[in-house]
Amino acid sequence: MGAMERTAVVLGSGPIRIGQGVEFDYGCVHCVYALRALGYRAVIVNNNPETVSTDFDTGDALYFEPVNADSVEAVCRRERAEGVIVQFGGQTAINLAEELHERGIRILGTSPDAIALAEDRERCDEMLGRLGIARPQGRAVQGLEEAVAVARQTGYPVLVRPSFVLGGRGMEICESEAHLREFYSEAEGANPGKPVLVDRYIRGLEAELDVISDGTDTLIPGVMEHIERAGVHSGDSMTVYPPRGISRAVQGEMAKIASRLATEMGVRGLLNVQFVLDGETPMVLEVNPRASRTVPYLSKVTGVPMVALATHAAIGGTLRESGYGSGVWCPVPLPGDPAMNAGGVWAPGTPGAIAHPDRYAESDDPISRIYAVKAPVFSFQKLARVEPALGPEMKSTGEVLGLDSTYEAALYKALLASGVSFRTQGQVIITVNDADKLEAVAIARRLVAAGHTVGATSGTRRALVEAGVECELLNKVQEGSPNIRDRLYEGRVSLMINTPKPGDQNTADARMIRSTCIGTGVACVTSIDTARALAHALEAYTDPTKTSCMSITEYLARKAPSSTPSLVT
């Protein structure tokens, strides 16, 4: 080992689980590549045999050890490491920051104090208040009665969740005090001893940003919009880049908020900020001082080497040294902005330009040639007795991406890749809760127009027929055969749209329908927002050959092939 060589230890994310998947391995591996490119000796600690990070030639050294404080400390000392990078190994690694710091190990990147701040509800609230940044009303509580009192103040529904937990374990939207009283102990039990968060629940559009900061400059590689409204865990939401339903003014505002947070917290590396829109007001839902699961795909569709830039910042480099700076990355420069080949030490970078958030907000010009739609993938078929309806608790095990030059084609590809069948033979069954009936009518109308036949049980059917949508009546399970379940077993159903009543996912009939879908392999959509997106995609595409077929490099290329339709906003 050369005497002058600088060594950094990179923490992996341990075993793959729901909420912490392969996307965190992507971060670790790219962090190692970046460190090596910067002349560091990069040492990996991880115990997951399935990953690239534990391949023998990924790092300069590999320690196949548990990702916990004892083994990390020992490795740091043996390797005489300058410090340890915790921001790419998911919650597993970031949770070790404080303890490692206390044991005298240097945390490279965002400070342990800033990490603690982001995860400490009171300190975070205080910071947001001081900066004048809105967030849904609510706070951390220590007991049921305090939770009830907070909910009375904010009004129902409230989102109840434990603190310091990844992937939304023990999380629920409570519609009433009775519901809150029933659920509270589960949230408390998910992370015993830690406070429970009670917040007003806003059923608005959700968006998230991953930003990179060096403490001075903050780069926003892109804004991602969630297709499902608040209430569905971000890991289970479909997301679209660039946004379609959120105005550029609001996007610019979110970019500014995220930048302000990064500067205030002294972020050195990545920061993920999640928002819900209350009308046109972005409210901060979550601040995560680490790489999030959207980093790999956002890196790929924007061409920004996000992990490399963040790693560089974590060891004291600047965005400017890498040829970047502050603002929103636009793969297609706004008019008048020259395209630059940013990249610096990471050359060759993908061309694009950085726009100030204000300028980004004021312009309506397209910033990307492609749409990228991420869709979740579930493994319910393997697990008996699991409720598949989407909610604030994450349930998906993986994800797919649809890429194309139009939103509809990207959506179509994402849904198809996630396992939704688009064949027109077979019936679409719709059974939705009362709140969703109006939207269900519009969706059914579009499906029928696209050549699908629709079936529904009495309640939903009444709404459809009254609105003039042709629809077959199906018996509920308890109404006797032939019923909706028999229809599923016959193999003549192409899609199920079944939205549970809020706060009441356990109605026996609805549960049975959903579990029969799992058993028979019929795609089951449980959010009306997903259903709307699906209908939209179905209208535009039934034939794969009508979509583009390009490599990711071709999509990002400055000059798109002539077969590609024009730019998108």
Added chain:
Amino acid sequence: MKILVIGSGPIVIGQAAEFDYAGTQACRALREEGCEVVLINSNPATIMTDPETADAVYIEPLTVDFCERVIAKERPEGLLATLGGQTGLNLASQLAAAGVFEKYGVRLLGTKLESIQMAEDRELFRALMREIGEPVPESWIVESESDLEALLDTVPYPCIVRPAYTLGGTGGGVAYDREALWEIGRKGLKLSMRSQLMVERSLLGWKEVEYEVMRDSAGTCITVCNMENLDPMGVHTGDSIVVAPSQTLTDIEYHMLRTASLKIIRALGIEGGCNVQLAVNPDSFDYYIIEVNPRVSRSSALASKATGYPIARVAAKIALGMRLDEIPNSITGTTKASFEPSLDYCVVKIPRWPFDKFVSGDRTLGTQMKATGEVMAIDRTFEGALVKAVAGLEVRNKDLDDLGYRKATEEELAEFVRVPTDGRLWALAEALRRGWTIAEVNRLSKVDPWFLEKIKGAVQSPPPNPIAYKMVDTCAGEFDSRTPYYYATCEAESDMVADPS
């Protein structure tokens, strides 16, 4: 030569990050040999879909339509499908059936389609096994509900239901009576890509052993490693605690099973990596061949990490026609890929299940895999590796002590020991802590007494904290090996930090 590599798509239970690892390694290996690599995968959260991994990356749905368009546009000469898990293999079979290979003159590299089909189609596979004299458990093929009905009164119960062409045994299960067989069988028929399933004599309680074997086009075969499941037959390998190398086989048994595995890979004509699963009677030398995966798998990822032998990399080179004795072992730098690794340490894998998320989920383990991921630990001893793996699982218990099982009554505990669940390891530990005899715990759980002795030892005197680091030596000291790949153990001396060269 331009080669299309098919990835494995999204992470689902039964198909996780191991295919990103394998695919990435394969793409690099192909490019090293001067090939131009085109990749198709729908999963963006992977290293293999980085623009740097392949010459062209298509993030597209893994269906025949989309794949054909990529083939039509890129016109690859070869296609490598054995690194994209079951998804990759299924897609390759569909492309072949749709005539896409013929239409565009694409050659399937590595293991031939006929070999793949022979390994995956139960009937063809059984015929081949009969031909070479390898034992397979009695079984019945079911292709319709009426087949199933006819079988209800003839099979021995309990019996195992395995749908053909599904991931991780989806839709399979153990049927203890005719009602259960009817229920599981009907579901399995629907889930099988070919509406085909097999009902099979149950080997519940037998030892389950796997061999990772490789073969090149010249017919040279090696075993990379063998692995033994701590959980006896009845629990999916992906849900089993696995140890490498095997610990309870006699030398005779080890070689008997090794010979059988090599015979099979030869008979199938595999060109690349292959996984052979066998069941061994704990009380005799009887064994049965359970299953063969004619591709890189989760087990081969584990075997690669356990031995330092890069199976996917070597499989990719074999697919190009290279022979094992021509491929350098990049870990040792001094040996060739035709050398079988030998270990001077012990490796334990423990699965990670999602029941912390799915509190209401059915926690019993069977032939359908439920784990989302796994941890691996290396140490000089089984106890050391086991305890280390538990510490790295990131579950409620950091060691073998579980408060819940401590509170269980004797009867409750007996049930926890008997029925495999995600918590059984801790139930075994608790029973042994209470002083139950090895014989009694073995009678209930069928876990081999050797493992139980070791768990008992780990419970009574937990292995001391590791204080030294050893290099993962894949040749057990026989050859010089310079891998900067370490594990902690409790010994006096550490190996030096390797010179980066």
